[in-house]
Amino acid sequence: MQRDEPASPFDPATRRRRAVDAIACVLIATVILAAFAGDSVRRAGEQMQPGLIADVVTAVGHPAGWIADQLPLAGAADDATAFLSPDDDLAGGEGFALSAQPAAAADAVAPVTADAFDPRDLGAEPPTRRPLRRLLVTGDSMAMPLDAELARRFGAAAGVSTQREPHIGTGISKTALLDWGKLSVRQTAKQPPDAVVMFLGANEGFPMRRRDGGPEHECCDAAWAAEYAWRVRLMMNTYRRAGAARVYWLTLPAPRDGDRAVIARAVNAAIRVAAAPYRAHVRVLSTDSVFTPGGRFRNSMAVDGRETLVRDADGIHLSLQGAAIAAGLVADALLADFSVGS
Amino acid sequence: MVFPSVEFALFFPLVLTLSWVLMPHPRLWKPFVLVASYAFYMAASWKFGVLLAIVTLGNQLAAVVLAHVSGPRAPKWIVALAVVLDLGILGAFKYYGFFAQEINGVLGDFGLALSMPLVAIAIPLGVSFYVFQAISYVVDVFRGVIERGPTIDVAIYLSFFPHVVAGPIVRAREFLPQLAKPRDPRDVVVGAAVVLIAVGLVKKVAIADTLAREVVDPVFAVPEAYAAPDVALAAYAYAVQIYCDFSGYTDIAIGVALLMGFVFPQNFRAPYRATSIRDFWRRWHITLSRFLRDFLYIPLGGNRGGRIATARNLMATMVLGGLWHGAAWTFVLWGAIHGSVLVGEHQLGNRWRPPAWLGWLVTFHIVVIAWVFFRAGDMATATTFFGRLAVDGGATLVTAPIVAIVAAVIVVQLLPQEPLARARLRVESLRPVPLGVGLATLVLLVAATVPAQGVPPFIYFQF
Numbered sequence: 021m022q023r024d025e026p027a028s029p030f031d032p033a034t035r036r037r038r039a040v041d042a043i044a045c046v047l048i049a050t051v052i053l054a055a056f057a058g059d060s061v062r063r064a065g066e067q068m069q070p071g072l073i074a075d076v077v078t079a080v081g082h083p084a085g086w087i088a089d090q091l092p093l094a095g096a097a098d099d100a101t102a103f104l105s106p107d108d109d110l111a112g113g114e115g116f117a118l119s120a121q122p123a124a125a126a127d128a129v130a131p132v133t134a135d136a137f138d139p140r141d142l143g144a145e146p147p148t149r150r151p152l153r154r155l156l157v158t159g160d161s162m163a164m165p166l167d168a169e170l171a172r173r174f175g176a177a178a179g180v181s182t183q184r185e186p187h188i189g190t191g192i193s194k195t196a197l198l199d200w201g202k203l204s205v206r207q208t209a210k211q212p213p214d215a216v217v218m219f220l221g222a223n224e225g226f227p228m229r230r231r232d233g234g235p236e237h238e239c240c241d242a243a244w245a246a247e248y249a250w251r252v253r254l255m256m257n258t259y260r261r262a263g264a265a266r267v268y269w270l271t272l273p274a275p276r277d278g279d280r281a282v283i284a285r286a287v288n289a290a291i292r293v294a295a296a297p298y299r300a301h302v303r304v305l306s307t308d309s310v311f312t313p314g315g316r317f318r319n320s321m322a323v324d325g326r327e328t329l330v331r332d333a334d335g336i337h338l339s340l341q342g343a344a345i346a347a348g349l350v351a352d353a354l355l356a357d358f359s360v361g362s
Numbered sequence: 363m364v365f366p367s368v369e370f371a372l373f374f375p376l377v378l379t380l381s382w383v384l385m386p387h388p389r390l391w392k393p394f395v396l397v398a399s400y401a402f403y404m405a406a407s408w409k410f411g412v413l414l415a416i417v418t419l420g421n422q423l424a425a426v427v428l429a430h431v432s433g434p435r436a437p438k439w440i441v442a443l444a445v446v447l448d449l450g451i452l453g454a455f456k457y458y459g460f461f462a463q464e465i466n467g468v469l470g471d472f473g474l475a476l477s478m479p480l481v482a483i484a485i486p487l488g489v490s491f492y493v494f495q496a497i498s499y500v501v502d503v504f505r506g507v508i509e510r511g512p513t514i515d516v517a518i519y520l521s522f523f524p525h526v527v528a529g530p531i532v533r534a535r536e537f538l539p540q541l542a543k544p545r546d547p548r549d550v551v552v553g554a555a556v557v558l559i560a561v562g563l564v565k566k567v568a569i570a571d572t573l574a575r576e577v578v579d580p581v582f583a584v585p586e587a588y589a590a591p592d593v594a595l596a597a598y599a600y601a602v603q604i605y606c607d608f609s610g611y612t613d614i615a616i617g618v619a620l621l622m623g624f625v626f627p628q629n630f631r632a633p634y635r636a637t638s639i640r641d642f643w644r645r646w647h648i649t650l651s652r653f654l655r656d657f658l659y660i661p662l663g664g665n666r667g668g669r670i671a672t673a674r675n676l677m678a679t680m681v682l683g684g685l686w687h688g689a690a691w692t693f694v695l696w697g698a699i700h701g702s703v704l705v706g707e708h709q710l711g712n713r714w715r716p717p718a719w720l721g722w723l724v725t726f727h728i729v730v731i732a733w734v735f736f737r738a739g740d741m742a743t744a745t746t747f748f749g750r751l752a753v754d755g756g757a758t759l760v761t762a763p764i765v766a767i768v769a770a771v772i773v774v775q776l777l778p779q780e781p782l783a784r785a786r787l788r789v790e791s792l793r794p795v796p797l798g799v800g801l802a803t804l805v806l807l808v809a810a811t812v813p814a815q816g817v818p819p820f821i822y823f824q825f
Contacts (some may be wrong), residue, residue, distance in 0.1 A: 034787060039382040046798065065368075104810040175584065333485065
């Protein structure tokens with residue numbers, strides 16, 4: 021083992037200054053950042069889970085954002101640094117406005133189309149299985165490590181090109197960070213996938229407003245769930261490409277935390293409602309009934325006769341073993357619709 | 363709370379200002395900095411703060427009792443109890459799940475229905491770091507290296523926000539004397555601190571996270587999907603990523619502490635310049651290697667018992683050092699690889715030394731190979747990863763910017779360090795205004811490289 025003691029982290033010849041210089045230096049940097057990126061502080065506060073820290077960041081973010089709005093510096097900084105950005109502009113929420121939910125009269129009857137029926141429910145022969153060439157696995161952090169597990173199962177050996185695209189920290193009700201309405205269009209534009217696996221919902225619960233106006237809905241009453249279902253339905257419709265692709269949308273297993281469980285329940289209900297018109301092309305895979313039957317959280321379950329941890333320590337995500345079980349659910353559903361292997 | 367975050371950008375200017383305002387009044391400064399540190403730490407979960415307080419009070423109680431007992435045995439029992447408390451907490455939170463699964467697996471193989479309950483326990487942030495610091499405190503008091511400190515000083519030492527989450531592992535004898543009297547407000551190395559923070563941000567956000575996003579994470583998640591060129595690039599890229607991630611964190615931590623008037627020890631010294639594994643451990647995570655030497659290797663007997671005993675002690679130290687990083691066989695194997703090479707180097711002694719270039723080449727590649735186990739998550743992934751190195755195929759992830767970043771981080775460590783140090787000194791001597799403007803400009807540039815999902819946590823947060 022080494023015998024040396026760690027050295028000082030700075031050169032002894034480095035210049036000494038006063039504490040007030042340290043404070044001045046940090047405050048100058050802070051003021052400049054507020055002027056150039058105050059809107060980022062405001063946006064960060066709005067996107068945080070509710071709590072004291074979110075309140076503090078929002079309290080600072082609003083005036084900082086206002087100052088940044090009055091100055092032309094933020095736009096200039098964005099333009100100057102755009103070449104460094106790894107993302108295209110996918111924030112904002114306009115994606116869901118492309119097709120705002122039409123207001124319906126209370127006594128109006130919603131139309132029903134043939135797409136609302138899974139042929140198997142009518143006793144019809146299921147369509148011939150098509151070869152699966154391109155698989156997109158996407159969502160938020162819930163989609164990890166499900167994406168890797170599916171990529172292993174449907175890898176190059178099976179002749180399937182699996183695109184893994186988790187967007188951590190994002191949500192359908194959280195469009196300032198990333199707008200799933202825009203992203204879903206982008207995801208299907210280039211190299212449209214034959215099948216889309218979606219596992220999303222760990223960061224939901226933010227207030228939503230209908231893009232064509234109206235009041236803002238707080239989570240998680242029927243109005244909030246309706247807006248959420250509408251957005252999910254828009255995405256499902258984008259992904260299914262009028263029946264050219266299949267969508268496999270996983271519901272959320274109940275989280276350990278009670279507040280999050282309320283959100284998950286509303287999300288799951290909304291997913292099921294959203295899928296109703298598209299049951300010919302969209303499968304809702306109920307991970308909630310597999311991992312948390314009766315809506316009761318559990319860390320572990322019997323797998324092949326052996327008790328196995330299926331949830332992460334955070335009480336939200338699936339463990340590696342849990343993701344393998346979810347991947348099995350998805351694989352079964354995919355293999356019912358597609359042939360795999362050349 | 364992580365350093366590169368909006369929360370910290372709001373927290374730190376306030377705390378820094380109030381800290382210097384209150385510094386001349388220790389009765390105000392100490393409670394203030396303790397509260398600030400706990401607020402920083404408990405931003406993740408208040409429960410973590412409770413555990414930190416228990417560790418603090420438990421070790422301080424042991425230190426108090428040590429002062430009141432005498433005789434040859436009683437002090438040893440006291441310190442042993444404190445260390446058992448510390449390691450028990452570490453074991454319960456970090457290793458219970460791993461060992462429960464392994465034991466249940468073995469019991470199941472023998473058809474025994476007995477099983478340990480499976481609980482998914484969230485590992486408290488930084489527990490591995492502050493537990494080691496707590497051990498260093500109580501053992502150094504026992505050894506008479508330091509005097510027992512006031513409880514509030516010990517609480518600040520263990521919770522001080524620049525190092526509570528991921529080190530560096532500062533010894534009590536280094537930190538407690540700095541709390542004994544107020545820091546001198548005319549002796550702050552502002553330039554060095556700002557440069558460290560700036561370099562740390564670039565390392566973490568612009569380099570480590572980019573490599574993780576573009577190469578490392580995709581390949582390690584599904585190595586089956588990639589052929590030799592991508593897999594080889596991922597191996598080198600991970601070596602650079604983990605260095606930039608961890609040393610970037612440490613740079614920021616040391617810089618933040620320096621602005622507050624506190625000096626932490628250096629934790630990295632161009633580790634990929636090493637020409638032997640022994641040399642590597644003088645340059646990589648220096649404060650951990652020092653801890654393992656003083657509190658594990660030497661108590662085990664060090665090199666005092668002959669070649670075989672020395673080899674055993676080296677292996678035990680490195681394997682346990684591997685296990686310290688996490689409860690997985692891949693970490694054990696990572697430690698075993700380093701231990702085996704250290705044993706080999708020790709056995710060779712001065713009988714044969716390779717030329718420097720060969721020593722560097724071999725050492726660097728041993729380190730890179732060992733990192734694959736460190737990163738893989740499980741043995742199957744590591745095996746697949748190495749297997750794919752023999753698979754011919756296209757390079758889908760190899761791009762000029764990525765290769766340039768990987769090469770640049772390694773080459774900079776191989777260059778003569780003196781000219782770099784001189785250039786750095788010139789920047790450090792800038793006045794506060796240009797330093798502040800420079801830091802803000804750099805933050806804006808670095809922030810532009812952050813994707814929509816934000817800055818991922820530092821790798822060492824999980825340890």
